[in-house]
Amino acid sequence: MFPYFIMLIFCGIPLFFMELSFGQFASQGCLGVWRISPMFKGVGYGMMVVSTYIGIYYNVVICIAFYYFFSSMTHVLPWAYCNNPWNTRDCAGVLDASNLTNGSRPATLPSNLSHLLNHSLQRTSPSEEYWRLYVLKLSDDIGNFGEVRLPLLGCLGVSWVVVFLCLIRGVKSSGKVVYFTATFPYVVLTILFVRGVTLEGAFTGIMYYLTPQWDKILEAKVWGDAASQIFYSLGCAWGGLITMASYNKFHNNCYRDSVIISITNCATSVYAGFVIFSILGFMANHLGVDVSRVADHGPGLAFVAYPEALTLLPISPLWSLLFFFMLILLGLGTQFCLLETLVTAIVDEVGNEWILQRKTYVTLGVAVAGFLLGIPLTSQAGIYWLLLMDNYAASFSLVVISCIMCVAIMYIYGHRNYFQDIQMMLGFPPPLFFQICWRFISPAIIFLQAKVHRRLPQNPLHFGSLLEWNVLLHQLPQRPGVPEHGPPAPPSPTQTYGPQIRVREEPPNRRPRPPNSAPPKSHSSSAVGPLDWDYPIQRCQSLALSSRLLADSEASDPEAGQWEPGT
Numbered sequence: 001m002f003p004y005f006i007m008l009i010f011c012g013i014p015l016f017f018m019e020l021s022f023g024q025f026a027s028q029g030c031l032g033v034w035r036i037s038p039m040f041k042g043v044g045y046g047m048m049v050v051s052t053y054i055g056i057y058y059n060v061v062i063c064i065a066f067y068y069f070f071s072s073m074t075h076v077l078p079w080a081y082c083n084n085p086w087n088t089r090d091c092a093g094v095l096d097a098s099n100l101t102n103g104s105r106p107a108t109l110p111s112n113l114s115h116l117l118n119h120s121l122q123r124t125s126p127s128e129e130y131w132r133l134y135v136l137k138l139s140d141d142i143g144n145f146g147e148v149r150l151p152l153l154g155c156l157g158v159s160w161v162v163v164f165l166c167l168i169r170g171v172k173s174s175g176k177v178v179y180f181t182a183t184f185p186y187v188v189l190t191i192l193f194v195r196g197v198t199l200e201g202a203f204t205g206i207m208y209y210l211t212p213q214w215d216k217i218l219e220a221k222v223w224g225d226a227a228s229q230i231f232y233s234l235g236c237a238w239g240g241l242i243t244m245a246s247y248n249k250f251h252n253n254c255y256r257d258s259v260i261i262s263i264t265n266c267a268t269s270v271y272a273g274f275v276i277f278s279i280l281g282f283m284a285n286h287l288g289v290d291v292s293r294v295a296d297h298g299p300g301l302a303f304v305a306y307p308e309a310l311t312l313l314p315i316s317p318l319w320s321l322l323f324f325f326m327l328i329l330l331g332l333g334t335q336f337c338l339l340e341t342l343v344t345a346i347v348d349e350v351g352n353e354w355i356l357q358r359k360t361y362v363t364l365g366v367a368v369a370g371f372l373l374g375i376p377l378t379s380q381a382g383i384y385w386l387l388l389m390d391n392y393a394a395s396f397s398l399v400v401i402s403c404i405m406c407v408a409i410m411y412i413y414g415h416r417n418y419f420q421d422i423q424m425m426l427g428f429p430p431p432l433f434f435q436i437c438w439r440f441i442s443p444a445i446i447f448l449q450a451k452v453h454r455r456l457p458q459n460p461l462h463f464g465s466l467l468e469w470n471v472l473l474h475q476l477p478q479r480p481g482v483p484e485h486g487p488p489a490p491p492s493p494t495q496t497y498g499p500q501i502r503v504r505e506e507p508p509n510r511r512p513r514p515p516n517s518a519p520p521k522s523h524s525s526s527a528v529g530p531l532d533w534d535y536p537i538q539r540c541q542s543l544a545l546s547s548r549l550l551a552d553s554e555a556s557d558p559e560a561g562q563w564e565p566g567t
Contacts, residue, residue, distance in 0.1 A: 001270075002212060003226035008266050011445055012230040014437035015402055017258035017430070018409065019236060023245030024254050025425050029344035030239030033246075040408040046401045047239030048345050053393035054238070055338040055370055057386045059163065060377040062331035063155035064303065065324050067135065070155075072320035079130035080311040086134040090124045094287060095311060127308035135303075139380040142388075146380030153378045157371060163335050164367040167343075168360055171247050174336045181333040186268075188326040189275050195313065196278030205281015208291040209273050220452040227449045228395045233265055237401040238394075240337035243344045255426060276306065283309040298390070299383070302327065342366050396450070403446040410439050 026033040031044040071078055078084065082091035132138045139146045166177045196202055216222050235241055245254060277291070283305075284291045296305040310320045343363050347355055355362065377386050409418055415438070423429040430438075 003223045007226045007230045011442050012234050013262045014434050014442050015236045016234050016262045019241035020245040020254040020258050021422050023242035024248045025421050027246045029243045029348045031345045032348040033242055036413045037408055043404050050397055051238050051338045051341045053389050056373045057389045059159050059335055060374050060386055062159045063152055065327040066155040066158055069324040072317050077311055077316055079127040079307055082126045087129050091126055091129050093126045125308050128304045131304050136383055137380050142381055142384040144381055148379050156374055156378055160367050160371045167339055167363050181329045185326045185329050188322050193275045196275055199282035201282045201285025202278040205277040205291050209277035231398040232394050237398040239341045243341040279309045286312055399446055399450050403443055406443040415439055
């Protein structure tokens with residue numbers, strides 16, 4: 001946990017605050033914010049590609065959770081015993097000795113059950129065989145797609161329909177849904193935690209979870225995993241933070257939000273670890289093996305190890321329903337952000353009146369495209385591609401994007417300009433700790449992580465390595481350092497470029513009112529969501545409004561001093 005908290009303090013929270021303040025001041029998505037320096041607009045496209053990759057495979061994970069949720073609606077969980085048609089002779093359940101080997105072994109067993117399960121029989125659990133042989137019908141190679149698993153395809157359609165319906169009105173509708181999807185998992189976690197700590201062997205699992213392995217503290221892989229986990233859990237460099245913050249009120253205290261959300265998010269991860277390892281400790285105690293033998297990660301933990309542990313609990317279908325319902329809610333909350341990021345970026349980039357009035361159709365189009373692109377992941381080789389995208393879509397690319405973003409804002413746009421913008425927006429400059437992290441510590445740590453990241457292949461290239469590089473390179477910022485439409489035009493008398501943009505302007509609204517509608521009574525009347533995400537009528541589009549020029553404006557226009565950014 002030590003590397004995890006170091007990365008949280010010096011990278012996670014500072015970058016989270018930077019992205020929230022960046023999006024809130026600009027009131028634009030991950031593409032529009034780069035008007036501060038058009039040559040770095042490729043960073044925004046990199047964020048879009050990351051969100052696209054993650055959005056495609058993340059909904060497949062949600063659809064598998066839906067599948068397990070529906071499969072749990074039975075008296076006996078289908079992965080509890082080895083008496084099913086898909087089980088092999090090596091299957092060994094832990095509930096009933098008579099069912100250990102599909103009825104092919106003698107009913108009288110030696111007393112050392114754990115030795116029998118883990119050595120003599122080379123045990124494969126019924127939950128693993130249910131996952132590999134029934135749910136996935138796993139093929140033998142990444143190139144052998146086999147057939148599309150129709151049950152998974154149906155669940156994928158259900159998950160995309162749910163996501164679209166929740167986003168049909170943009171953040172107005174998703175902001176209300178998030179009240180439930182963000183809070184109810186805590187109820188489920190608490191129920192599972194209370195049940196888990198009362199089981200025999202739970203303390204052993206928790207101690208395994210809390211005991212640091214100091215011999216690995218200097219391994220680059222450990223620090224790389226910690227950085228990837230922080231970036232992934234907080235959503236840094238996805239573009240979602242910038243997009244959602246763009247719906248904030250201009251003077252919303254995003255500094256407070258960033259600290260509270262970052263700490264709450266990581267505290268939830270630690271809390272969930274207690275829930276998981278308390279039950280894994282009970283399972284290890286039941287089998288008579290070490291916790292490390294039953295602990296797993298990734299899909300193996302969510303769909304193999306933990307479901308098997310749930311079969312050992314009384315009324316196991318109930319706990320299974322709660323667990324997978326929690327996974328569905330957690331996944332939907334992330335998927336809302338990913339889809340809204342893509343939709344907002346497309347709408348902001350096109351920016352004409354036609355698409356502004358048809359944002360719902362854009363959302364539908366993105367959802368349909370995501371469903372179609374997710375179909376190959378429901379095939380028999382789909383899990384190979386899902387793991388490939390998971391390992392390379394949101395790891396090294398996030399590190400590169402964050403590093404370039406820090407450098408572009410602090411050293412190209414200018415740290416003094418950015419600190420002045422935050423002071424104008426919040427009423428106070430960013431704390432000294434964040435200023436130091438943004439300018440020196442965070443870019444240095446991110447750069448070092450990029451240099452030693454374990455994802456960089458060092459073996460001779462083969463088919464798998466080529467695929468990995470293809471996924472990786474597609475997400476790196478597109479053409480960093482090259483203007484999006486060639487060199488910028490010469491500055492007009494009323495506008496300059498890059499860090500010298502200090503002009504107060506009143507651009508076209510990004511989200512105009514419907515025709516013939518009355519103006520809103522106040523900007524705050526439309527606020528929704530836990531972060532006061534709103535649907536503003538007018539936005540401050542300039543990314544560096546100088547107080548000096550505002551003072552000059554007041555001298556020439558007495559009414560100019562009454563103007564307030566973002567209102």
